[in-house]
Every structure is written in C-alpha cells, then in structure tokens.
Amino acid sequence: MTTITVENIKKSFGDADILKSVSLDIKDQEFTVLLGPSGCGKSTLLRIIAGLESQDSGIIKIGDRVVSHLPPRERNVAMVFQNYAVFPHMTVFENIAFGLRMKKAPEKKIKENVERTAALMHIDHLLKRYSGQLSGGQRQRVAVARALAVEPDVLLMDEPLSNLDALLRLQMRAELKSVLEASKTTTVYVTHDQVEAMSLADRIAVMNSGRIDQYDVPDEIYSNPATEYVGSFIGNPPMNFISPDYQVGTIPAGATQLGIRPEDFNVSKEARDNYWPITVLTREKLGSHQQLSAELNGQLFRVNIPNEIEIESGNTLYLMPKEDKKRWYTEGGKIIL
Amino acid sequence: MNKKYYPYVLIAPSVLFLLLFFVYPFLEVFVQAFTSSDGQVGFSNFENIFTDYNFLPSLKNTLLLALVVVPVQLCMAIGMSLMISKMKKGRDTVLYILTIPLGVSDLAAGIIWLAILDQNGFLNSFLFSIGIIDQPESWLNYQNPIIIFAAVVVAEIWRATAILLVILVSGIGLIPKEYYEAAEIFGANSWVRLWKVTLPLLRPSLQTALILRTLLAFEVFAVVMLLGGSNMPVLMGETFNWAFNYQDTGAASAYAVVILALSIVFTLFYLRVLRVPKGARI
Ligand SMILES: Nc1ncnc2c1ncn2[C@@H]1O[C@H](COP(=O)(O)OP(=O)(O)O)[C@@H](O)[C@H]1O
Numbered sequence A: 001m002t003t004i005t006v007e008n009i010k011k012s013f014g015d016a017d018i019l020k021s022v023s024l025d026i027k028d029q030e031f032t033v034l035l036g037p038s039g040c041g042k043s044t045l046l047r048i049i050a051g052l053e054s055q056d057s058g059i060i061k062i063g064d065r066v067v068s069h070l071p072p073r074e075r076n077v078a079m080v081f082q083n084y085a086v087f088p089h090m091t092v093f094e095n096i097a098f099g100l101r102m103k104k105a106p107e108k109k110i111k112e113n114v115e116r117t118a119a120l121m122h123i124d125h126l127l128k129r130y131s132g133q134l135s136g137g138q139r140q141r142v143a144v145a146r147a148l149a150v151e152p153d154v155l156l157m158d159e160p161l162s163n164l165d166a167l168l169r170l171q172m173r174a175e176l177k178s179v180l181e182a183s184k185t186t187t188v189y190v191t192h193d194q195v196e197a198m199s200l201a202d203r204i205a206v207m208n209s210g211r212i213d214q215y216d217v218p219d220e221i222y223s224n225p226a227t228e229y230v231g232s233f234i235g236n237p238p239m240n241f242i243s244p245d246y247q248v249g250t251i252p253a254g255a256t257q258l259g260i261r262p263e264d265f266n267v268s269k270e271a272r273d274n275y276w277p278i279t280v281l282t283r284e285k286l287g288s289h290q291q292l293s294a295e296l297n298g299q300l301f302r303v304n305i306p307n308e309i310e311i312e313s314g315n316t317l318y319l320m321p322k323e324d325k326k327r328w329y330t331e332g333g334k335i336i337l
Numbered sequence B: 001m002n003k004k005y006y007p008y009v010l011i012a013p014s015v016l017f018l019l020l021f022f023v024y025p026f027l028e029v030f031v032q033a034f035t036s037s038d039g040q041v042g043f044s045n046f047e048n049i050f051t052d053y054n055f056l057p058s059l060k061n062t063l064l065l066a067l068v069v070v071p072v073q074l075c076m077a078i079g080m081s082l083m084i085s086k087m088k089k090g091r092d093t094v095l096y097i098l099t100i101p102l103g104v105s106d107l108a109a110g111i112i113w114l115a116i117l118d119q120n121g122f123l124n125s126f127l128f129s130i131g132i133i134d135q136p137e138s139w140l141n142y143q144n145p146i147i148i149f150a151a152v153v154v155a156e157i158w159r160a161t162a163i164l165l166v167i168l169v170s171g172i173g174l175i176p177k178e179y180y181e182a183a184e185i186f187g188a189n190s191w192v193r194l195w196k197v198t199l200p201l202l203r204p205s206l207q208t209a210l211i212l213r214t215l216l217a218f219e220v221f222a223v224v225m226l227l228g229g230s231n232m233p234v235l236m237g238e239t240f241n242w243a244f245n246y247q248d249t250g251a252a253s254a255y256a257v258v259i260l261a262l263s264i265v266f267t268l269f270y271l272r273v274l275r276v277p278k279g280a281r282i
C-alpha cells in the first residue's frame, strides 16, 4: 500500500510564497499529474515529496510513514528528471544498476532487474554505451529504466517528455502509459502540457500559483472545472466565461459568470428566440471541426462548430449555450454546484 | 581581405613571438645538451651530470617533493573547492583571499617563509615569547634535512595550492546539480556522491590541475634555494649552478632536458590514468 499524503505544505523562497498550504491525497497505484503553467510551483512540490527540497511547514507521508524530515535516499522514491540526469561517466548498464548497487542488492538481482527494465524500455541493445553516445529519446528511456529498476514505492517524474521532439513525445507518452500501468507504481508526474495530463493521468491536480485548484479525474476536470482558472487553463480553446447580462432564464444566486465550453453551443445560421447574434471575427478549419472566434457587444466567444456550417468572417451566427453544459461561477471564480 | 583569414592574421604576432622566444631557445637547449664542449655530438653532457655527486640527491629531492606536495595539495584543493562550491554568499571573497599567494613570486614566498623560520624569525620569537623554548633555535641547518624538507613542503603548499583550487572550483561549477540529485534519490550518501559522481565527472579538471601542478613542482627552485640552500639540491637548482656557477651551458642544458623528460613522462601518465572514455563526457 503506497499512498502519498501531502498535508498543508508551505514553501517560500525569500519573499515569494511558492507553495501556499498544499494538500493532496494520492491513492495507492494511482497516476497523479501535477498540471499548471510554468512557475506555479509544480517542480517545487515534487522535489519536496522527493526530499530534494525542504518544506517550511507541513507533512509528507508515504504509506503510513512520515518522511518529511528524511533524506531522499530513505524515502524509497525514484525520480526521472527533465534533463534525464543520466550519469555521463557510467555505461547504460551501470546507470540502470546505480540504485540497486546503492542498496547493495545481490549481483544476480542487479543483472536481472537491469535486463528486465532495459528490455521493457527497448534499450537492451545499448547497455554497454555511454550516455554521450545516445539520442535524447534513448537517454530518456535510460532514465525511466533506472527509476523502474529499483522497484520504488513511488515514482516521481518532472516534465520527462518536454525535451523530446513532438513525434517522439507522442510515442513515448503512449509507451510510458502502458509501462507504468503494468508496473502499478504510485506515480506523481509533473507537466505543463494539458494534453499529456489528460492522456496519462488517473487524476489531475491543477495548480494555480502555489495552490491546488482542483484534484480530480480528467473527465471531471474537463466538464466541471472547479474554478474559472481551471476552466481557462484546460481545453483548447479554453472555456468561455460570459457575463450573465447575455443570459435569459434563471441565474443561480451569487453567479457572476457563465462558463461554457466552445463545443457546447446550439448553433443556427438564422435568428431564433433567445439565441445570441454573434459576429464572426475569424474562422479556422481544423479538420475535424472549425473553430470560430466571435464577438457580441465586446464579449469575446470561442466556438467550435461542425464542418457542415458554411460561415465567413464578418457573418452573423446565432448561439445558445446547451442547458446541461452551463456552469456557473461566483465573483471569486468558484463553481456553483 | 577575406574574413576567414582574420583569426590567422590576428593570432600571427603571438605565434611569431613564441616561435622566436620559445621554440628557438628550446631547440637551442637541445642542441647544446647533445653537443659536448669539444663540439662532438653525443651524450657527454649527460655523462657529466649523471656522474656528478649532486645529481641523484637532486633527482630524489625533486621527485620526493612532488610526491609529497602534489597529493597533499590535491586533497586540500578538492576539500576546499567542495566547500567553496557549496557557499551561497561570499564565495568570491573567499576565493580571492585563498588565491592571494598565487600573486606572490616564488622568490618572495621563499623570503616570507625564511622570515618566519629563520633563527631570528617570527616562529622563534613567538615560541620564545610564550616560553616554549629557552633560546632561538636554528631549524634550517644541514643537521636537520627533514626539517628543511618539511619547511619547503609547507611553503610550497602555502604558495601554490590555489592553482589547483581555482581549476577545481571552475570544474565543479560545470557539473549540473541534477547528477547529485539523481545520485541522492537513488541512495548515495555524500561520501558516495563524492566518489561516484563528483570525482569521476571532475576528471578533466583534475587532469589539467595535476599536470600543471606537477610540472611546476619539477621546476621548484627559489623556495628551496632560500630555505635549504646547498643542503637540499633540486634539479632546477643544479641547472642554475651548472649554468651560472660552473659556466657549463652544455651540462645545464642536459639538466633542462632531464626535467623536460620527467615532465613528459608524468603528463602522459596523467593523460592515461585520468582519461575520459569517448562519449562519457558531460
Ligand atoms: N531554489 C530556488 N530559489 C529561488 N526560487 C526558486 C527556487 N526554485 C524555484 N524557485 C521559484 O519558485 C517558482 C516555482 O518554481 P517551480 O516549482 O520550478 O515551478 P514549475 O515547476 O511549476 O515551473 C518559480 O518562480 C521559481 O523561480
């Protein structure tokens, strides 16, 4: 049973409060993604879980063990770094074996584990090479194999795919997903890429300048963003936030914003009752659908519509949000349930 | 003029200067070393110096001095550079202070240490004033070769450790911190990190530092001359003696060639032992 409990972790560097009381309950064998823009404190939180950085206050538990004040090597975690940190002076074999050697594992087990994880990551033919003789993608594989070889309680990854080119990233993402699903290791994975988060995560923690705005399964994050911030960070294009002035029908008490996803509008080319007449500013054909940006009295809309609707910029289109897709937000940007 | 010639044109004066004032005298030394006084080409100069009663002691002293001084300085420099690299504030100041002796010529260093260790020196006055000795002692005389040797060792360590230090500090600065973090995560304590990460990744800097320092150790002269005089002959001192006291440039050149040969042997040794395999660089 390897749960991770993060309790009220605070951290500042100088005057800057980087983590403002973060709490997180990560379940056994779950794959959690910390998602947020660059600089929001994801790496700092991950490094505090790893023990590479110390918290100002708060508690980290791995399983039932409080590890907040233990050095990294006593936490039984493994980590994959953004720039891989594959030791240049050791062969691939020695890199993967490093953690086991440190634990003084018997030679037979070292050999077994190295060979197994190398095969899993398809680098078994590279074991004698040095990292200077590997491509970025291969180094990445070595870093993952090194982490898996120690059979850690917890696997931590900090933007492991961000240094790979787009195509390789897609391929590695799929591969990582299947490898990690099979390994059943509790994993915390940091990324700023929402697509990566959506495709890999069992659960996503969306971070907003030192806080976790929402921690939930990807579907919930997408369809019920807990805050305006989450709605506008996730989805491409993001959720529309519309002033209730445009709204007909009942508005829940305290609501100041209507949140609606670009694909959740009823669309018509002719005027209809309660439909908003919007002016199309730009249209982009994206293959599966077309994406419009449009405007009504200064309020900007992003709308995804089917390819069949013929429309040009400058035209007027009539919109109505689908009733069951409407989400309401308070003045402070919190969802009203 | 074509732009691609610029670097060559601009570097040309330095190259010419070196050819004129370094390579030419260098070749001249070789010619003299292998030319006997009657103009014959051969090894007579070497026979002369090898059979001289001072040759073996000077070779022994030089090698012994390098063997003691260089490893001690290396360990000190590694320790100091590790500490300096961990400093967040004031590290430049500390580094400047530690490198002050580098700005002092070896002759001046010898004079400083002579002023300390001399019969009327600071050490004697100090020990006398706190009552440990009853009268000033003459440490640096021929009856105490070990004390002379130790004094030279101390002076050399004081004078030239900073050369190793600056090279190692910059070398450590080149090692990305992720390697230490990875090692830490995968179970290495700080001692293991030093041996398995820092030192292996520092090999290129260690190589440079050791070659530089060892070659300088073979040229040790002024400090030894001041503290030991004729009681502690070294290769460079003998070269000086043959050139200026015995007026025998052939023999002096032969000494110079011996020092050069030693330097080459040790350089090759370091290049070999601290070699970084292809593809294993940072
Ligand atoms: N060691 C440090 N010293 C000072 N500031 C730091 C340090 N580490 C991170 N920060 C600052 O903390 C903020 C969050 O950093 P980080 O956790 O790396 O963000 P993320 O990984 O989400 O991009 C950034 O503004 C960064 O400049």
Ligand SMILES: [Mg+2]
Pocket: A042, A043, A044, A158, A159
């Ligand atoms: Mg980061």
